[in-house]
Amino acid sequence: MVTATGPAPGSEMTTSAEPTEDRSTSGVLHVAAIFASHMVLQRNKPIAVFGALDADCAGLEVSAEIRDFDGSVIVQAHAYASKEIKNGFSPWRVMLPAQPEGGPYTLRVTAGNDFIEYYDVLIGEVWLAGGQSNMELELRNSEDAEEALDNCADPLLRFYNVPKTGVINRNAEHAASWQESSPENSGVMSAVAYYFARKLRDELDSDLPIGIIDCYIGGTSISCWTSEDALNSSESGRGYLARYEQAIAGKTQEQFDLEYGEWQSRSDTWNASIAAAREDDPDVTWDTLTQQYGECPWPPPMTPTSQWRPSGAFHAMLERIVPYSLAGFLWYQGEEDEPYCGSYRELLGMMIGEWRALWSESLPFLIVQLPQWIDKKVDEGDGDPMLWPVLREAQWDAAQSIDNVFAICTMDCGEYNNIHPVDKRTPGERLGNCALRQVYGMSRIPVYGPTVLGFRCDEGGRVRLFFRYAHGLHFSGTTPDSFGDEFAKSLPSLVRLPERSGFELAGADGVFHPAYAAIFVDCDIDDLVNAKVNVVDYNATEFGIPINSRSIGTITLATPEVPAPVMMRYAWRSWGPAPLFNDNNLPAHPFKLDLTDHTDSDHAE
Secondary structure, eight states, X not given: OOOOOSSOTTOOOOOOOOOOOOTTEETTEEEOTTOOTXXXXXXXXXXXXXXXXXXGGTTOEEEXXXXXXXXXXXXXXXXXXXXXXXXXXXXXXXXXXXXXXXXXXXXXXXXXXXXXXXXXEEEEEEEEEEESHHHHOBGGGSTTHHHHHHTOOEEEEEEEEOOOOSXXXXXXXXXXXXXXXOTTTGGGSBHHHHHHHHHHHHHSOTTOOEEEEEEEOTTOOGGGGSOHHHHHTSHHHHHHHHHHHHHHTTOOHHHHHHHHHHHHHHHHHHHHHHHHHHHHOTTOOHHHHHHHHOSOXXXXXXXXXXXXXXXXXXXXXXXXXXXOOOSEEXXXXXXXXXXXXXXXXXXXXXXXXXXXXXXXXXXXXXXXXXXXXXXXXXXXXXXXXXXXXXXXXXXXXXXXXXXXXXXXXXXXXXXXXXXXXXXXXXXXHHHHHHHHHHTTOOTTSOOOOOEEEEEEEXXXXXXXXXXXXXXXXXXXXXXXXXXXXXXXXXXXXXXXXXXXXXXXXXXXXXXXXXXXXXEEEEEOHHHHHHTTOEESOOOTTGGGOOGGGSOEEEEEEEOTTOSSOOEXXXXXXXXXXXXXXXXXXXXXXXXXXXXXXXXXXXXXX
C-alpha cells in the first residue's frame, strides 16, 4: 500500500519562529494568543475571554470590556484568576454577555495596573476549520487560485492561522495574527475554509462578519487531535499510542534531532522542487512530477515533539484556542487513518464528543466525506484495497447517528493518483450550503443528493431502488476525471452498462458483480406505498417536509451473474464509477444494502 498523506504541497508549515514582540503579555497579564486586533468574536452567545496571570497573582481580579468607536463601554464583565497554579501560571476566564453582530470595537483586558487593548474587533460568526492536508491546502495552491485571490478582498471576512506545531511554540503564537481577506493575505488561508466563508458572506446578511480559525496539520491522523485520556479509553486509541511508543523506544534526543533534521531537509527540497515545477507548468501531471523528483518523503520520523504524534496537535494547537466562542466546526480528515480504517468511526465519535465537551456546547460539526482517490501504483499492482469506502462509511454514519453532525458528499471530486485534489471550491461551497441550511435554517438551499429510501426485490433477480431528493435523477460522467469526456457525455443519462453504473450486486457467495442500472421516470408517493417496499430510511418526514410532497425516483438493477441477489452497493470503491445525481447536481453518497433485510412493510413510515 502506498499512501502519501503528508502536508499539502506548498503549505505554510510552522517549524520554528524567530523571537518576536509578545503582543499577548502586559506585566503580570497574559491573554491567549488567539486574541488579537482585527479578530472576529462570536455573536449571540457569551464571549469567552481567557488567559493567565503570573503565579504570584493568583486570585487577582481580571476584567474585560468591549468599547465602541467613541470609547463608550458596550459590555463588561470580570472574574478572578484561579488560585490553582497550572504550568506556572494562574488561569482566568471572563465571560462577556452575548452581543449581536457589529463593530469595529475595542476589546480591553485589565488585571491590576496592567492592560492590553485590541482594535478593529468585529462580532459575527466564527467557525473552526480542522483536519489534515486537504483542509490545509491553501487558496494560492488551489484550482483557479489567481482568479480567487484577485477577487477575495473583503474586510468582513477574516482568518487566523493557529501555528502548526507539536509542542507549544510561543514565538510562533506571537507572530500569528488575525487577517482580513485580501489578495496579499488570503493565499495562505485554507482554500476549503475560504470558499465556505465566501458562501456565508454571499448568502447571509451582507454586514455580518465571518471569521475562520484555521487549525490543521497535513498528515495528521485523528489520534493527533484527541487527548491521551480519550485514546486510552478505547482499544483502538490505545493502538495508536502503542505504535507511537514503539516508534520512539530506545532513541536519544540526539537521534531524534538527527533523523528529523535529515527528513526535514529532504522534505523541503522535494516541496521546493514540486512548487517550482508547477510554477513553470501548472498542468504538469503527478506522474511526471514523481518521475522527476520521486515520491513525497513521507512519513517523517516520529519524535516526542512531533506534530504527527498522538495528542500532539491536540495540546499544542487545539487546547491553545479553547474555549474561544464558536458557531461550529468544519472537519476534512481521514486519509492518514486508511491503515486503521476499521476503528475510524469510533475515534471520530470520540473526538467530536471531546471537542464539544471542551467548548461545553454541542456545536455543529460539518464533515467532508472523503472524495475519490487511488494511488496509481496500487491500482496497477494489487488493486483497490477498498479502505476508503470504509472511511467514507464511518464519516456518513457519524452524520446520521450523532446529533447536530452533518456530512457533505464529494464523490464527484478527487483526482486519480493525487491525494491533494486542487478543486477546493466544490467542497468549500457544499460545506457552506450545509451550514446555511442545517445551522442557519435556510431551507431553500439544496444539500441532499439522491438518497435511498427503500428497495424491492422482484422476480428474475431484479432489484428496484426507491430514492428521495430525486428530482431530475440522472447519470452524469463516470469518475471525477470523466465529466469532460466526450464519450461519457454521449452516454444515455437514464441507462448505464455495468462497468459504468457504479452499482453492484452479490449473491449468497458474497462476490459483487457490476450491474445494469436503469432510471425510471419519477413516481409519486402512491407508487411507493403500493410497492411493498422494504424501507431503509424511516426518517421520511425529516425537517417537517411531508413525504407525499416529494418526488420519488426509482432505479432498477440487474445482472445475469447474480440471479438471486442478497447484497447491493453503490460507489463502493476508492476510485470508480459514481455517476448518480439529481437536478441540483448533487451526487448520491456511497451506500450498501442487505437485500435479505425484509421488513414486509406496505407503507413508508
